Amino acid sequence: MKRKVKKNTEWFEEWFDSPYYHILYKNRDDKEAKEFISNLIDYLKPLKDVFFLDVACGKGRHSVYINKLGFNIDGFDLSENSINIAKKQETDSLHFYTNDIRNPLKPNYYSVAFNLFTSFGYFEKEQDNQLAINSIAESLKEGGVLVLDFMNCKKVLNNLTKKEAKIIDEITFNITRDFKNGYIIKDINFTNSNVDFNFQEKVKAISLDDFKSYFTAANLKIEAIFGDYQLNAFDEDTSDRLILVAKKQ
Secondary structure, X not given: OEOOOOOOOOHHHHHHOOHHHHHHOOOOOHHHHHHHHHHHHHHHOOOOOOEEEEEOOOOOHHHHHHHHOOOEEEEEEOOHHHHHHHHHHOEOOEEEEEOOOOOOOOXXXXXXXXXXXXXXXXXXXHHHHHHHHHHHHHHEEEEEEEEEEEEOHHHXXXXXXXXXXXXXXXXXXXXXXXXXXXXXXXXXXXXXXXXEEEXXXXXXXXXHHHHHHHHHHOOEEEEEEEOOOOOOEOOOOOOOEEEEEEEEO
């Protein structure tokens, strides 16, 4: 039996709100994520009274860790299901909201904004990518800092795994990858309870030069570029990540 596909939705609206998204990615490395955030905090040296923003926060695992380090933080995500889960962890200095990345949550409010683990580049229209960067910048105070963590597209494309199967919670996720029209596309097919499912992830292969254009248009000045979670220098051929640190002018 095939499931019915929702009409008039972006792929990420349906997939990120699906329980299967969280099953497939439930084994993400929390230790690595915490070390990355700790390295960023050590680099940025923010004062304890500043406000952080976690853009596209998912279930809020990074926001929770930042809050435990003693910082005020708001997180938002488009997925209502994820935010409902995140809200269970709210404190007086940690809050979660359902929000679209193209809309600023609180203008001129935050000192630091994080957009981590390739939570960007999902839109079909190029102007929406720019609008998203503009909205994050609008949320920052003057002199505020955006840290955007994206995949290094050149390395990803040079090492693209075309097909693989992952068995998680007795579900076999059959995954195929391709590069079409400037997008890295991942098709995810599986069967559960005699129902066939098909989801697709589609992320624009955004280069460093592309990001430089986005940031310049949003009045953000790039101050550092790193290539991994240990904050080593970025190398287009060998780095796993493209991590940009930019300040609002």
